[in-house]
Amino acid sequence: MDKIFALVDCNCFYVSCERVFNPSVRNKPVVVLSNNDGCAISRSQEAKAAGIAMGAPIFKCQDLVKKYGVEVFSANFVLYGDMSNRVMAVLGQFTPNLEVYSIDEAFLSLQGFEQLGLESYARKIRSSVYKQTGLPVSIGVAPTKTLAKVANHYAKDHPETQGTFCLMEEKDINHYLAKTQVREIWGIGKEKAIFLERNGIHNAFELKNAPDEWIKKYLTVVTLRTVWELRGISCLSLEEVSPNKKAIATTRTFGYEVSRMEEMEEAVAAYVSRSAEKLRRQKSLAGHIQVYVETNPFKDTPFYRNSAGMKINPPTAYTPHLIDIAKGLLKRIYREGLRYKACGVILMDFTAQTNEQEYLFDEKYQGSSRQRLMEVMDRYNRQSNSSKLFLAAEGLGKPWYMKQAHKSKRFTTRWDELLEVKI
DNA sequence: TCTGGGGTCCTAGGACCC
DNA sequence: TCTGGGGTCCTAGGACCC
Numbered sequence: 001m002d003k004i005f006a007l008v009d010c011n012c013f014y015v016s017c018e019r020v021f022n023p024s025v026r027n028k029p030v031v032v033l034s035n036n037d038g039c040a041i042s043r044s045q046e047a048k049a050a051g052i053a054m055g056a057p058i059f060k061c062q063d064l065v066k067k068y069g070v071e072v073f074s075a076n077f078v079l080y081g082d083m084s085n086r087v088m089a090v091l092g093q094f095t096p097n098l099e100v101y102s103i104d105e106a107f108l109s110l111q112g113f114e115q116l117g118l119e120s121y122a123r124k125i126r127s128s129v130y131k132q133t134g135l136p137v138s139i140g141v142a143p144t145k146t147l148a149k150v151a152n153h154y155a156k157d158h159p160e161t162q163g164t165f166c167l168m169e170e171k172d173i174n175h176y177l178a179k180t181q182v183r184e185i186w187g188i189g190k191e192k193a194i195f196l197e198r199n200g201i202h203n204a205f206e207l208k209n210a211p212d213e214w215i216k217k218y219l220t221v222v223t224l225r226t227v228w229e230l231r232g233i234s235c236l237s238l239e240e241v242s243p244n245k246k247a248i249a250t251t252r253t254f255g256y257e258v259s260r261m262e263e264m265e266e267a268v269a270a271y272v273s274r275s276a277e278k279l280r281r282q283k284s285l286a287g288h289i290q291v292y293v294e295t296n297p298f299k300d301t302p303f304y305r306n307s308a309g310m311k312i313n314p315p316t317a318y319t320p321h322l323i324d325i326a327k328g329l330l331k332r333i334y335r336e337g338l339r340y341k342a343c344g345v346i347l348m349d350f351t352a353q354t355n356e357q358e359y360l361f362d363e364k365y366q367g368s369s370r371q372r373l374m375e376v377m378d379r380y381n382r383q384s385n386s387s388k389l390f391l392a393a394e395g396l397g398k399p400w401y402m403k404q405a406h407k408s409k410r411f412t413t414r415w416d417e418l419l420e421v422k423i
Numbered sequence: 424t425c426t427g428g429g430g431t432c433c434t435a436g437g438a439c440c441c
Numbered sequence: 442t443c444t445g446g447g448g449t450c451c452t453a454g455g456a457c458c459c
Contacts, residue, residue, distance in 0.1 A: 101458095101459085102459045103459075104459080105459075186457095186458085187457070187458085188457090189456060189457050189458080190456085190457090191455085191456060191457090192456080192457085220456095222456090222457085
């Protein structure tokens with residue numbers, strides 16, 4: 001039986017989340033900023049129309065913000081993560097086969113639902129998500145994931161579709177592929193688009209008909225899969241169980257430029273802690289750790305970036321041990337007198353927690369009591385939705401912490417931040 | 424003054440081995 | 442003067458995604 005994929009994608013997700021709890025910004029231009037209140041990473045239609053580009057540094061848009069009365073929010077990922085879970089729960093009511101692809105997107109298998117009418121089923125999904133979460137979504141339906149993306153874009157950009165679009169017939173598919181630029185295809189980025197256009201391939205229909213050998217030779221098997229998907233041959237299947245991560249990174253820019261070693265150490269310790277929490281959540285041990293630091297790349301002063309990594313043998317998920325190693329790595333790359341703008345910690349080479357090996361000689365990090373300590377910290381912080389329990393190495397004040405001047409409340413995950421309705 | 428963060432996969436090239 | 446060939450593993454970097 002032929003496959004049928006639906007791609008459900010939330011419209012300007014972060015902005016829409018803010019609008020659910022703040023009706024006063026519903027018909028206004030709205031942007032949500034990246035960490036540290038840096039760039040615009042989510043924009044309402046009105047903000048796009050006002051000329052605020054995706055990823056634009058907000059300080060460069062102050063004129064537009066003032067002129068159009070743009071409402072500006074700091075990123076509130078706790079809120080967005082919780083809203084995302086709610087959307088996914090609604091989608092789960094409509095199919096047993098669901099892949100959560102990102103915080104604001106999911107692929108659904110609609111195989112077996114044809115007799116209900118794909119068009120009307122998609123409309124039902126869309127209205128249910130809106131009714132139960134307050135979030136608007138667009139839905140594209142097609143025989144492959146890549147074509148579902150095409151259909152989804154069309155639904156999003158054309159109001160007459162009312163947010164849903166099915167692309168199931170060969171004739172329709174060819175028609176819409178001819179109207180799709182190669183750069184808009186899922187999997188074709190800037191570099192590949194330039195290469196394709198230089199070789200006379202401008203739209204998705206032309207790419208669909210390009211010779212396999214030529215694609216494979218110059219654009220690797222990855223793009224060949226994309227081409228097959230455009231032909232309606234499904235190469236990318238539904239990944240219903242999300243596999244464990246192969247790398248876990250915590251990297252941040254600072255609220256201000258940091259020079260002192262002690263502050264750098266605190267930041268590294270804090271980022272190790274965040275990474276190790278995620279590591280333990282997926283029940284893994286890290287066999288390699290990488291630390292990097294960098295100065296502000298936008299300044300005239302010479303840019304410095306350096307990283308150091310180390311094998312961890314035997315692998316561990318014990319935060320104090322990881323912090324010790326990370327601090328040692330930091331010492332190797334830290335240069336006195338520089339002003340650092342960011343640093344990061346990356347854990348990788350994971351093994352399963354059940355394979356934990358005992359230390360033969362070094363007893364400092366050994367023993368089940370250490371593991372229990374981590375379990376207790378994780379459980380408490382998770383249940384209280386906070387990071388009240390943390391290691392002193394992270395520092396108390398965290399003066400280097402990112403700026404978040406326009407942050408909304410955690411309406412859905414904190415009792416003390418619930419939405420108040422005044423009558 | 425102010426410029427995000429977190430992932431995956433693939434390839435090329437070097438080191439090393441027999 | 443002439444100086445093999447094939448395999449694996451690791452790392453860095455590119456390209457892409459949201």
